[in-house]
Amino acid sequence: MKTSFPRQDIKVLLLEGVSRTAVEVFERAGYSQIEYHAKSLPEDELKARVADAHIIGIRSRTHLTAEVLEHAKRLIAVGCYCIGTNQVELTAAARLGVPVFNAPYSNTRSVAELVIAEAIMLLRGIPQKNALCHRGGWTKSASGSFEVRDKVLGIIGYGHIGTQVGVLAESLGMRVIFHDIETKLSLGNARAAGNLDDLLERADVVTLHVPETPATKLMFGKNELDRMRKGSLLINASRGTVVDIDALADALRKEHLGGAAIDVFPVEPKGNDDPFVSPLIGMDNVILTPHIGGSTLEAQDNIGIEVASKLVRYSDNGSTLSAVNFPEVALPEHPRSRRLLHIHRNVPGVLSRINELFSAGNINIDAQFLQTNADVGYVVIDVSADEQQAASLKDKLAAIPGTLRTRVLY
Ligand SMILES: NC(=O)c1ccc[n+]([C@@H]2O[C@H](COP(=O)([O-])OP(=O)(O)OC[C@H]3O[C@@H](n4cnc5c(N)ncnc54)[C@H](O)[C@@H]3O)[C@@H](O)[C@H]2O)c1
Numbered sequence: 001m002k003t004s005f006p007r008q009d010i011k012v013l014l015l016e017g018v019s020r021t022a023v024e025v026f027e028r029a030g031y032s033q034i035e036y037h038a039k040s041l042p043e044d045e046l047k048a049r050v051a052d053a054h055i056i057g058i059r060s061r062t063h064l065t066a067e068v069l070e071h072a073k074r075l076i077a078v079g080c081y082c083i084g085t086n087q088v089e090l091t092a093a094a095r096l097g098v099p100v101f102n103a104p105y106s107n108t109r110s111v112a113e114l115v116i117a118e119a120i121m122l123l124r125g126i127p128q129k130n131a132l133c134h135r136g137g138w139t140k141s142a143s144g145s146f147e148v149r150d151k152v153l154g155i156i157g158y159g160h161i162g163t164q165v166g167v168l169a170e171s172l173g174m175r176v177i178f179h180d181i182e183t184k185l186s187l188g189n190a191r192a193a194g195n196l197d198d199l200l201e202r203a204d205v206v207t208l209h210v211p212e213t214p215a216t217k218l219m220f221g222k223n224e225l226d227r228m229r230k231g232s233l234l235i236n237a238s239r240g241t242v243v244d245i246d247a248l249a250d251a252l253r254k255e256h257l258g259g260a261a262i263d264v265f266p267v268e269p270k271g272n273d274d275p276f277v278s279p280l281i282g283m284d285n286v287i288l289t290p291h292i293g294g295s296t297l298e299a300q301d302n303i304g305i306e307v308a309s310k311l312v313r314y315s316d317n318g319s320t321l322s323a324v325n326f327p328e329v330a331l332p333e334h335p336r337s338r339r340l341l342h343i344h345r346n347v348p349g350v351l352s353r354i355n356e357l358f359s360a361g362n363i364n365i366d367a368q369f370l371q372t373n374a375d376v377g378y379v380v381i382d383v384s385a386d387e388q389q390a391a392s393l394k395d396k397l398a399a400i401p402g403t404l405r406t407r408v409l410y
Pocket of ligand 1 (some may be wrong): 083104105107108111156157158159160161162179180181182209210211212215216219237238239263264291292293294295
């Protein structure tokens, strides 16, 4: 729920040792009640601690289930100091009017730097030479060792990370081509490949930066590996499900590929003590890292700042911009319009608050529940107001917990 109470009255509970930069953001904003825990809490203690918290900040190990959220009677917002948000029951939070924020892009640079480092290491054959020396071996040779300059880097998924990788690679003299399902503007001298096959046939190094979706699951299998140039290199720091790991192991064993760097795996250990199992273990030309693409101290600091800033903004003015379960309501720029307003029908009082708002503003609307599915309902609104009224209406509607996006009908 949007708050209007003073910042010093807001209690912030930060768990799992989120970056201290988050604490600094809250302190600078005048928050004085900040409880900081370096670790996650056992469930019983968690339920007790959340009881009087207005804002809860977590990372990936604290599970905010519907039951835990019910204990947080004063909760106004949750911050996930990470990218994933599936440790929070998002619909339960939305039902309670609690937006959940995260930091999807604070570690873009860190992932891109890892990929560049790996491209250099693979091209120089460092993993093999490193392994050899560790075994007490010594073979001084230029064989299998290349400069990055003038090599072709093929980027699959030219989004936040993909573009950053491209810019860094060009600064080293690489030639960048990319493939994306969307039409993308190219940065620098990067060029869109004709299609995926074209990219695979031209690239010396292929790097994957697509999201995990049903369409990208196993999108990189035997067929795609076979199309890569003999001796070329594959980097995956996107999601483990994107690559058929057995087909990759096979392509490496057959020496069709010259090497690979893999940061993400189809099945990853759940904790630091779980064993890591992979068909790639023991291959000297493969760099294996434990999903650390985004794990740098700088990225953690950026995440601390990004999420804390979103939480402060929300508690100041109710802006749910970029909340993962509670998108901003964009309403109505034009004073005369008919709109379909999506609402979370289970948020208590949402419909009556919308009605109250319109009747108080003396605005001609027709709000009716049209249709419902599990959680979302639709209301048609005929707005006929002056511009000032329309602008204030937009802010007020956005502040009602449970209102979601609108679609303009005219
Ligand atoms: N290794 C790590 O620690 C780490 C850290 C952060 C992000 N990631 C992963 O990196 C990936 C990319 O992140 P991002 O922030 O750049 O995402 P993004 O959404 O900015 O970019 C993804 C791009 O992939 C494109 N795309 C989607 N499906 C595609 C397909 N089938 N073929 C080609 N292109 C396709 C999209 O159009 C988009 O341009 C994600 O999988 C994310 O989970 C990994």
